[in-house]
Amino acid sequence: MHHLTVSLAQRSYPILIERGLLHRPELLRAQIKGRHVLIVSDQHVAPLYLDAVRAGLADLVVECCVIPAGEREKNLDRFGQLMHMLAAMKASRDVTLIALGGGVIGDLTGFAAACWMRGVRFIQIPTTLLAMVDSSVGGKTAVDLPQGKNLVGAFHQPATVLIDTDTLATLPAREVRAGLAEVVKYGAIFDAEFFAWLEQHAESLLALDPGVIAEAIARSCQHKAEVVARDETEQGDRALLNFGHTFGHAIETADGYGGLLHGEAVAVGMLLAADLSAHLGLATQAEFERLGQLLQCLQLPTRVPDGLQASELLRHMRLDKKNVSGQIRLILWRALGQAFVAPGVEETEILRCLERGGAARG
Incomplete structure (x- = not known):
């Protein structure tokens, strides 16, 4: 146990x-x-x-x-x-x-x-x-x-x-994959070593190898427990857990909660956040690609679903509960394991990111 x-x-x-x-x-x-x-x-x-x-x-x-x-x-x-x-x-x-x-x-x-x-x-x-x-x-x-x-x-x-x-x-295989998106999130925002471990064990995770999946759950829960202990009501570090979620929630809402599963939307949202980080010069394109490749290995979506307009997604992002004083507050990164709160990103940059739609290249 x-x-x-x-x-x-x-x-x-x-x-x-x-x-x-x-x-x-x-x-x-x-x-x-x-x-x-x-x-x-x-x-x-x-x-x-x-x-x-x-x-x-x-x-x-x-x-x-x-x-x-x-x-x-x-x-x-x-x-x-x-x-x-x-x-x-x-x-x-x-x-x-x-x-x-x-x-x-x-x-x-x-x-x-x-x-x-x-x-x-x-x-x-x-x-x-x-x-x-x-x-x-x-x-x-x-x-x-x-x-x-x-x-x-x-x-x-x-x-x-x-x-x-x-x-x-x-659990249906699709639900397993959706859950793995949240596991990837912990490596992406807190722990580059864990991210590398996930890359090495992607096939075993999809196969629900008992030892590997228990280890992934325990390490994820440990990260969650530590950040909640520091910041129970999301006044600081806990906001980092929303990496990909502002984008992802907008996708779910625009799709009427009937399209992508939550974890699938978060997968797309994380890649959008990494793409935006790269285009703002905060992180490298190589790490955006690395995240996209792991998500693809885990058979998760990496693009905004067809039919969802960038302007509509931006409108939903404006109502996100994490926003402050009317400004969209995103979680971006400087590198794997180095996420940070980024208030005040220009909406024109967010709109361009949504128009690109995610997807790792190459």
Whole structure:
């Protein structure tokens, strides 16, 4: 088992990473403090793992909410549904919410936990690679609006994160690849050595080699835990985790949350950020190419989807929640492992970058 800790100013919580963890019900039961539990999952994940989660909670009052899968379900209507379920349960402040699924389920459940009676306990059980290495750790919770992603939300840390790597065996290959984009991000912004390790192990990662994938998850989570410990509410270093995300979120929004998966959009967004960095003279073209080649090796998209206009993407970027005083705030880099916050980049440069559309050359 990989056992990591997210250490915050007021408290800490564990991240447990192990094969077969869902078949160790005592680990989950130890995290439940009250008698009421609400499990939230989706129609893809629930048939596979809901019974295993419920099996260890037989002595409790357990309700389940199973929603359709997909980003479009991360909305205020679904949030309202969870609020009404908690009210019907007569759930008090000792209720525990369990997020069983990917990033959509984790974000939605966490936001509900943040709002019910001003904040109750919740547990993350991520079943997608993307959620394991990114959204399940750090306490960012939110729902989307038609105008943009994650515009309504709160910082609310989980009580624990339980990662059973065996769940990846049932994940569609496209979802695995999308999760690998967020793994690449940690190398790109923090750790050039890790980036090189990913280059060396690209085939094993795609094949879900148990040892290699567990190592990638653990190293990613360690980076996430360290930056969250330094900057829980994104006042400084934590903003670096948004490398590629301002571009990526604009792509998702413009596409109506029905085109690229989040990780795929982030892959394109990272390459756009690297391309912009190179054109601004901040980084080399060679490192832009290197990032593009790794993304291609991992079978991830590297171009803005056809039909999305640069001007429309720029319009969505203006509403990004990371912006300050009306200025688009991007994460760019000087080299692999050397990302930085870049406020005030001229919109004409951003527009030219969007018109180029990404894609490594050569």
